[in-house]
Amino acid sequence: MKCNATLFAVALLALLSACSGSDAPRTAEFVQASPAEADFGTLRVRYNALPTLALSEPVARQYGVPRDAGTALVLVALREIKDGEEADADGDVTASAHDLSGTRQAITLRKVDAGGYIDHIGTARISPHNSYRFEVVVTAGQRTETVTFQRSF
Secondary structure (H helix, E strand, O other): OOOOHHHHHHHHHHHHHHOOOOOOOOOOOOOOOOEEEEEEOOEEEEEEEEEEEEEHHHHHHHOOOOOOOEEEEEEEEEEEOOOOOOEEEEEEEEEEEEEOOOEEEOOOOOOEOOOOOOOEEEEEEOOOOOOOEEEEEEEOEEEEEEEEEEEEE
């Protein structure tokens, strides 16, 4: 029985060492989340959340957000679709985030000029190895729509 356990351990080590082959260990690389969008009739809502450390210094300064490991930038853009083209859309946006423990935080959004478009941005406190569910509520014209999305940091 002891021989079988030793043989199993040796086989397991051989298999595990074969997984990396001769590759040298590498530092993990940040993979940026893909922006997402939802269409509600002619209203398009684009949304994203990413660590502020993923922003360059000039972009962080332009948005007026701190670059640190405990902060995520939340971005919401409202666009009106007319004849296949996007135009800036006016509306009110609120956002909140829930972590895995269920703790909720309201995200204060403000409008910023993003090269001819108005975007809504805010920051959320994040912690490493946690996942967050974001809820964005958009009121534009006579309609109110909600989008939810999840990001892990």
